[in-house]
Structures are given as structure tokens and as C-alpha cells.
Amino acid sequence: MSRSDRTLRGAAAVVGVADDASPTGELDRTGRALEVAMVLAALDDAGLTLDDVDGVCHAESSMALAEYLGVHPRYTDSTMTGGSSYQVHLEHAAAAIAAGLCQVVVSVYASTPRSDRTHKRKRERRYPPGPNPLAEWEWPFGLRTPMGPYALAAARHMHEFGTTSAQLAQIAVSTREWAALNPRARHQAPLSVDEVLASPLQVSPLHLLDCCLVTDGAGAFVMTSAERARSLRRPPVYVLGAATCHDHMIISQMPDLTTTPGAVSGANAFGMAGIAPSEVDVLMGYDSFTITALLHLEDLGFCAKGEGGPFAEDGKLGPGGALPMNTNGGGLSFTHPGMYGMFLITEAVRQLRGECGARQVPDAQVAVAHGSGMVLSCMSTAVLGTEAVL
Amino acid sequence: MAGRLEPPQGAESAPFWEATRGGTLLIQWCSACNRGIFYPRSFCPHCLAMDGVLEWRTASGRATVYAASVEHKPAAGGSTFSDGQPYVVALVDLEEGVRMMTNVVGCTPEDVHPGQAVTVTWEPLSDGRQLPLFTPS
Numbered sequence: 001m002s003r004s005d006r007t008l009r010g011a012a013a014v015v016g017v018a019d020d021a022s023p024t025g026e027l028d029r030t031g032r033a034l035e036v037a038m039v040l041a042a043l044d045d046a047g048l049t050l051d052d053v054d055g056v057c058h059a060e061s062s063m064a065l066a067e068y069l070g071v072h073p074r075y076t077d078s079t080m081t082g083g084s085s086y087q088v089h090l091e092h093a094a095a096a097i098a099a100g101l102c103q104v105v106v107s108v109y110a111s112t113p114r115s116d117r118t119h120k121r122k123r124e125r126r127y128p129p130g131p132n133p134l135a136e137w138e139w140p141f142g143l144r145t146p147m148g149p150y151a152l153a154a155a156r157h158m159h160e161f162g163t164t165s166a167q168l169a170q171i172a173v174s175t176r177e178w179a180a181l182n183p184r185a186r187h188q189a190p191l192s193v194d195e196v197l198a199s200p201l202q203v204s205p206l207h208l209l210d211c212c213l214v215t216d217g218a219g220a221f222v223m224t225s226a227e228r229a230r231s232l233r234r235p236p237v238y239v240l241g242a243a244t245c246h247d248h249m250i251i252s253q254m255p256d257l258t259t260t261p262g263a264v265s266g267a268n269a270f271g272m273a274g275i276a277p278s279e280v281d282v283l284m285g286y287d288s289f290t291i292t293a294l295l296h297l298e299d300l301g302f303c304a305k306g307e308g309g310p311f312a313e314d315g316k317l318g319p320g321g322a323l324p325m326n327t328n329g330g331g332l333s334f335t336h337p338g339m340y341g342m343f344l345i346t347e348a349v350r351q352l353r354g355e356c357g358a359r360q361v362p363d364a365q366v367a368v369a370h371g372s373g374m375v376l377s378c379m380s381t382a383v384l385g386t387e388a389v390l
Numbered sequence: 391m392a393g394r395l396e397p398p399q400g401a402e403s404a405p406f407w408e409a410t411r412g413g414t415l416l417i418q419w420c421s422a423c424n425r426g427i428f429y430p431r432s433f434c435p436h437c438l439a440m441d442g443v444l445e446w447r448t449a450s451g452r453a454t455v456y457a458a459s460v461e462h463k464p465a466a467g468g469s470t471f472s473d474g475q476p477y478v479v480a481l482v483d484l485e486e487g488v489r490m491m492t493n494v495v496g497c498t499p500e501d502v503h504p505g506q507a508v509t510v511t512w513e514p515l516s517d518g519r520q521l522p523l524f525t526p527s
Contacts, residue, residue, distance in 0.1 A: 136403065137429050138491050139395040140521055143479050144467030151459035152481060159457070159504040203479070204460040204500075252481055252491040253429075257457055 006241070006272050010390050011098035013229035013236035014090070016046025019219030019346040021335035025186050026115040027216040032068050034110035038220035039069065046222045047233030048104060053222075055096060055105030057089035059339060065108065075102035081246065083286055084371030085109075086221075086341040087380030091242035093223045103224055110218035111337035134250045144203060146288065147211055149251035149375035151203035154291040156257040158205060160306065165205055167309030168290040169196035172209050172332050174318035175287060179329025181319065181359035186215050187333040210290040212330075217337035219346050226390075237349045240366075240385045241273030246378035254376060258306075262299035262370060262379035269368075269381035270301070275389075277301040281364040282351045283323060284344035286372035287330040296370050297325075300381070324361045327351060341371035345382070352386050365389045393470030396515050403430045405446050410520040413512050415449040417486050428488035451510035453482040453524060456489060458502040478502045482524055496525035 018041030020027055020034070029037055043049055055075035058065040062076045075096045079088045086107055093105040115121075143149070157163045173193055179185035191209070199208040229236035245261035245268075248254040270276065277300060285296035294308035302323060303311040317325040326332075328347040331340045348367035350356050366389055369382045399407045409416040418427040423437035426447075433440040458480040464472050471477075478494040480502060494502045495511065508524035515521055 132398065133429055135395065136397045136400065140397045141479055141491050141493050142394070142461060142464065142467060142469035142471060142477060143491065144461055144463070144469070148459065148461065148467070148479055152457040152479070155459050156457040156504060201460075201462040202466075204462060206459075252489060257481075 006274060008094045008098055008242060009240050009272055009274065010226055010238050012094040012223050013226050013238045014221050014223050014345065014349050014384065015229045015232045015234060015236055016042040016044070016048065016222035017220070017346040017349045018042040018045055019217070019343055021184050021186070021215060021217045023184060023186055023188070025213070025215040026118060027112055027218065030112040030115065030121070031110065034112065034218045035065065035108045036069065038110060038218045039106055039108050042106065042220035042222045045234060048222060052104045053106050055093060055102035057093060057105060057107035059085040059109065073102070075105060081378035081380065082373030083288065083339045083341045084244070084373035084378050084380040085339055086345055087242070087369060087371035087382050088244050088378075090221070090223065090239065090345060090382050091244055091380060094239040094242055097223060097225050103228065105223045106220060108220040109339060109342040111339065112216040113214050113338060114216050133253070138250055138252060146375065147203045147206055150289040150291050151206045152251060153257045153295070153376060154205050154289070157291065157294070160258055161309065163294070163309035165197055165207070166193050167313050168210055168294060169193040170315065171287070171290040171293050171312050171317065172196050174312070174315055174321070175326050175330040175332045177318040178327050178359055179333035182329045182334055185329040185334040186213050187329075206289060206291070212288045212332055212336035212340070215335045215337055217335040217340070217343065219342035221342070221345050221349070235353050236387065237352045237384050238387070238390050239382060240275060240389070241269040241271065241383035242381065243268035243272065244378065244380040246373070248377050249374060251375045258295070260295050260299050260372070260376045260379055262296055262372070262381065265379045265381040266300040266370065269383050273383035273385070275366055275383050275385070280366050280368050281324070282327055282348060282361050282367040283325045284327070284348045284367060284369045285325055286341060286344060286370060287326055287332050288336070288340070288372060290332070292372055292376065293325065295376065296372070299379070300368070300370060319359065327356065327359050327361060341373070344369035344371060348384050352384060394515070394521070396517070397521070402432055406430055407519050410512065410522065411518050413520060415451050415510050415522055416446045417449045417484065417488055419445045419447045421445055426484070426486040426488040428490055447486065450485045452527065453484045453508050453510070455494065455502060455504050455506040455508055456481040456483050457504055458494060460499040480524070482508055493523045494525065495523050
């Protein structure tokens with residue numbers, strides 16, 4: 001990609017973030033109340049108010065959210081791509097701001113599956129309207145979601161490249177080392193490869209500790225133009241590159257189980273940013289399962305295809321390692337309310353603002369927030385950076 | 391067999407499901423580009439042809455396992471068709487060049503592996519249609 005294709009580079013910035021999660025896995029608030037708390041906290045972080053908002057993103061209904069908030073946005077985005085929805089919201093918002101469609105965009109997410117279970121609150125399960133290929137071509141065979149599709153991808157990766165369960169387990173171990181530095185993480189106790197391998201098989205080859213958590217969680221981010229960002233409360237975190245790709249909805253339609261559409265979104269986002277993977281200080285790569293994170297390492301170009309296992313095996317993804325990944329403890333050990341992509345953004349932004357305390361990566365200037373939605377279906381990559389790399 | 395979520399049947403896939411009543415595995419075929427299509431569609435996703443080119447061909451029933459996993463917690467997934475026993479969920483590549491999800495049955499689940507040759511076998515559904523499963527050849 002040539003420099004002239006860097007259409008969004010530096011045009012917009014994330015100027016406010018908020019998120020909430022607890023070691024108990026449960027939060028007191030739920031639903032819209034939790035969303036409003038996040039929106040207001042993210043705006044306050046930026047030094048803005050609800051009156052400034054003229055763009056609203058929500059993965060179910062930006063219209064319903066805006067009505068509840070009492071704002072009248074001129075930019076609206078209800079894109080729903082599963083866990084990568086928030087990377088897509090960020091990408092779209094950067095484009096909208098760059099094009100002058102709006103000035104201040106907020107995206108918010110809240111989900112409380114764990115306390116819903118505790119309090120026996122009803123949760124609606126919604127599926128896309130229209131024909132449902134999942135029901136016709138996969139559910140009859142007892143495919144358990146979400147782990148079933150990922151287990152198939154892991155099995156194929158092992159077959160093609162000799163990837164081992166111990167290599168996958170090391171990703172969970174390195175991620176837990178980060179979680180130990182995050183007082184809000186659900187699981188903070190040390191974890192060993194042997195413990196991961198001894199945890200019950202769910203869908204082979206994935207063990208329980210290869211799988212993400214089920215916790216309450218919520219978050220929001222606020223974006224505006226680079227120009228306006230410089231006058232706000234926090235150091236701007238610039239969008240250097242952003243790109244999305246999806247190549248299937250259900251796993252049996254995925255062209256190649258060992259290569260995700262992140263190979264496309266990653267290359268395009270890095271190209272737009274003019275940044276190489278070797279220049280990334282913090283990688284926030286959606287870890288719904290250990291295999292998910294491994295595939296990101298390969299598809300984003302941190303290592304060659306098939307080499308994710310050996311790459312992760314030496315622990316370089318943990319604290320003090322060569323490639324700090326999922327520094328908040330990830331979906332594996334921090335929080336995973338269902339669509340975790342929001343937390344990739346809030347953590348990346350805080351790392352670039354130097355606010356992460358014990359888990360702060362020294363001199364972090366470039367961070368990647370790489371979302372994965374549905375069943376390795378929709379990948380969306382955001383390359384973020386400080387003023388120093390703009 | 392009880393305990394399975396039985397597949398809905400769309401207009402585009404009706405020939406596929408109706409053929410299963412007689413134990414025939416039909417695959418949608420594009421005569422314009424001579425390629426198989428799965429799942430069935432109203433056009434050819436390979437060459438974009440639409441009218442007068444979509445046919446149905448009887449598949450050989452022979453396939454190769456592309457990826458296989460074993461569901462170790464059927465109850466957690468809400469499946470009761472295996473009587474609580476682990477079962478194989480696999481993706482298989484048919485000789486005709488299309489890939490589908492299935493269960494590989496009639497063998498030890500842990501033995502199913504990519505590259506393995508398998509052959510279609512049928513499991514009756516409650517309405518007389520049958521579900522295509524596969525067994526080692």
C-alpha cells in the first residue's frame with residue numbers, strides 16, 4: 001500500500017475510555033444503566049459531555065441507545081460483527097470524522113452474563129433474521145458454540161503445522177502472568193502449562209483453560225478529530241490504521257481453518273499506518289481461545305504461518321517479553337462478557353497513555369487492537385499510536 | 391433419533407433434504423463453471439451464474455476428513471443424541487469438491503483424524519428426512 005492510501009492515518013483519535021470489570025466476575029449495574037455509566041465516564045475522561053456527542057455506535061441498536069441517552073446524532077453505526085464490533089466502530093468512526101460527517105463519536109458495550117445467571121435474569125438469545133445456515137448445516141451435528149468451531153481450527157492447525165497443546169497452553173500461562181498485575185482481573189493466581197493441560201477437555205483439543213471466561217463487563221470509548229483531540233484532557237491516541245475483513249459467518253464456510261481474514265485486515269491496517277509488526281509495543285489480540293490468539297500472531301505477521309506455537313512457547317508474550325500481548329489479562333483471565341473487543345481498545349489506549357501501573361509496558365508508543373468476531377469470521381485491526389509516532 | 395436439533399429446510403435446499411429420504415446425497419452443481427456448491431444457493435458463488443445453470447448431482451458419498459474434534463461435554467452443549475458419550479464433530483471434503491459439517495460415527499472418536507477416508511451413512515430424522523453422517527471407509 002502506498003503512502004497515498006493512508007487515508008485515515010492520524011485523522012482521528014481516541015480521546016476518552018472507560019471500562020468496568022471485577023475479580024468477582026460480577027458488576028452491580030446491568031443493561032442501559034451500565035452503558036450510561038460507561039458513556040459518561042468515557043466522556044469525562046476526555047473532558048467532554050453528552051452535549052458534544054454527535055455520533056453514536058452500538059452493536060445492537062445505536063438508535064435505541066441514542067434515544068435513551070437523549071442525543072440526536074448525525075452519525076450512527078449499529079454494526080454487529082460479534083467481538084470485533086468495536087474495532088469496526090472505531091474504523092468507521094475514524095472514517096466518518098475524517099470525512100466531516102461528525103465530530104464526537106461514542107461507542108459503548110455492556111453485558112452481564114454472569115450476574116444474569118446469579119440473579120436468574122432472562123437473557124435473550126438473538127440470531128440474525130432470514131435463513132439460518134447455522135441451524136440447517138451445523139447445529140444438527142451437535143456443534144457446541146462457541147468452542148466447537150475453534151476446536152476444529154486448533155485441530156487443523158495441529159495437523160498441518162505440528163502445533164501442540166502445550167504451546168497453546170503457554171499462551172494461557174503468559175496471559176495469566178499479565179492478569180496477576182491487574183487487580184480487576186477475574187483470575188490472578190499463577191498458572192502452569194501442566195495445569196492447563198490437566199483441565200478438563202471441552203471440545204478436543206481445547207481444554208477448559210484454553211477457553212475465555214464468562215464474566216460481566218462494560219466499556220466505552222470516545223473519538224474526535226486529531227485537531228480537537230489536542231485541546232482535550234488526555235494525550236490523544238491516534239488511529240494510524242484501521243481495516244476489516246470477513247470471509248464467512250459459520251465455520252464450515254471458512255475457506256481455510258488455519259488462516260483468518262486477519263491476514264487481510266492486518267496487512268491493510270499496517271499498510272495504512274506505515275507501521276511494521278516489529279514496531280508494535282503492545283498487541284491486544286482477541287483471545288476468545290488460545291488458538292484464536294495464536295492465529296492472530298501468524299496472520300498479523302508477528303511470525304510466519306504455522307510458527308505461532310514455537311513463537312509463543314518461550315513466553316515472549318508475557319511481562320518482560322519481546323511481544324507484550326493482552327496486558328490486561330485478556331479474555332482468558334481478565335474478563336470476557338461475550339463481545340470482548342471493547343477491552344482491546346480501552347487497554348491499548350491506557351498503555352499508550354502510560355496509565356497501566358504495574359503492567360505498564362515501558363515507553364509504549366504503538367499498540368494494535370485486533371478484534372475477532374463470531375467464529376474467526378470477522379477480523380478488524382486498529383493500529384494506534386501516540387503523538388510521537390504520528 | 392431424539393436429541394438432535396433437526397435442520398430447518400429452506401426453499402433452496404429442499405432438493406437436498408428431500409433426496410435424503412431415499413438415502414441419496416445430492417450436491418448442487420453449477421454447469422457453467424462445473425463446480426459444486428455447498429450449502430445450496432440461488433446462484434453460483436464461484437462464477438456468479440444464476441439462471442438455468444444450477445443442477446443437482448448425486449454425490450459418491452466418499453469424503454476425506456479435513457478437521458475433526460471430539461465433543462467431551464455433550465450435556466454442556468445441550469446435545470443428548472449421543473447418550474452422554476463423546477462424539478466427533480468434523481468437517482469433511484466430498485469428492486465433488488465441497489466441504490460440509492458432519493459427525494463421524496462407527497469408530498473410536500479419538501481415532502478420527504484429518505486425511506482419513508470416510509463414507510456417508512444415514513441417520514433418520516423425525517420427519518422421514520435423514521441426516522448425512524460419515525463412517526470410516
